[in-house]
Amino acid sequence: MILANQAELHAMENAASDVSGNISRVILHPSVFIALRMSEPTTIRFMVANIGTLLSLTFSENVSSAESTSSFEILLMMIPEITSALIGDGIFYNFVNKLLSFDQNDSVIGRLSNLTFKLIESGLPGSLDSCGFLFKLLKYADNTSVTDLFVGLLEVNQEFEMVQRWMANRCFSNLIINHLKELEIENVSNNQFMSVEIEKLCSFYEMIEMGIKNPILNHSFKGKDIIESLSYKQELVCFAEEQRWKAIIALTNSISNKSGIDQLKPLILLAKKFLMALVSDNSSALRNQPLQNSPSNSTENPQPHVYHLQIINFLQITLPNSYDSEIIQNLLTILKKFPNCSYFHLEIINFIRQAMKDKLVDDKTLKIIAKYVVSRVQETTQGSVAHATAMKLFIDVSKFVKKHRKAKKATEKVEGFEKYAKVQLKSYLKMMDAEYGKEPRKFSLFNKV
Secondary structure: OHHHHHHHHHHHHHHHOOOOOOHHHHHOOOOHHHHHHOOOHHHHHHHHHOHHHHHHHHOOOOOOOHHHHHHHHHHHOOOHHHHHHHHHHHHHHHHHHHHOOOOOOHHHHHHHHHHHHHHHHHOOOOOOHHHOOHHHHHHHOOOHHHHHHHHHHOOOOHHHHHHHHHHHHOOHHHHHHHHHHHOOHHHOOOOOOOOHHHHHHHHHHHHHHHHHHOOOOHHHHOOHHHHHHHOOOOOOOHHHHHHHHHHHHHHHHHOOOHHHHHOOHHHHHHHHHHHHHHHHOOOHHHHOOOOOOOOOOEOOEOOOOHHHHHHHHHHHHOOOOOOOHHHHHHHHHHHHHOOOOHHHHHHHHHHHHHHHHOOOOOHHHHHHHHHHHHHHHHHOOOOOHHHHHHHHHHHHHHHHHHHOHHHHHHHHOOOOHHHHHHOHHHHHHHHHHOOEOOEOOOOOOOOOO
């Protein structure tokens, strides 16, 4: 086997010795990649001498051909001598600019994105300059490779700090906003999964999220234009909404002052609108795939989605700005409407807890919560998600009342609250303190709060 490999490598050297020879014969030779990995000088010299042809083959019309695929894989190896030849004398830069002067298919754009990322990642002198066309690829943001390229470059990584400063100096955030303005989202149904517009929107929202999280670029991703781009009033298909609210939460978490939170009012209003749609059954986006742990998915039984959890989380972290008594009423309605969705219940519990902790809940609203929990603890089955949620809220209200004597008057007016707190609640807490077998329960929604 060793002798056979040596013979093949020798044949490879002979084929590559003539730099003006048949390139297909060389790049399709069985040992070409072995020779390149071993830094075989004759083979490398051949590739350097034929760098223009390798580039043309990589992005030829027939990208599925063996020659095109092999050429692409050779360039991706980032062998210093070959890569230096590629970016030297503006070969790659000029070739790509000419290529992008015409519309290209997904395969070509995918390859170009992958090669561009590898070149920038290599850190070789001149590699970034040779990719000066970078922003032209935003036109093809519906291509997943383009998304991966920009998301990868926006990662908090010391290797990419130079390109991130380069992007910041060239107003990358403004370019994204301009591309978002060009999208015709109003013509896209919120049940339409396959859409170039939606794919681009998701891609740009992901770039915004990454830009916000990046310490070099985040200052340019906090302005009014970014907030407006995230405030699109139409409720989108579920995966697009999930990406939108990821970006919104990243933006919210990056703001540390009250004036910054005040600027988020359009997003707070949007969140409340979507919650109201969920309560009133008017959200057609509910007909998409539901959260895990929810009942069956049907148009007769609409279900909440991950982005609804994100919305409640957003409203919690924007307290007190986001608070009003109507939100509490809507959240309690949602709890009752979706009794088995534990993820949803946990987010709502956290919101109500935080609102009480921040002393935002007035006596009238506290009375509404108390009425709800008294009713639910008695009409739901012990051990169910709905009962556990009601008990957690009952405990939270009881603790709040003990700390705030004025609030006690509100719960005293709720029929059955005081009696339940003195009898059944004590029994419930005793049960929750008990161990099952030798180990206490650690991973249950029903644990002691």
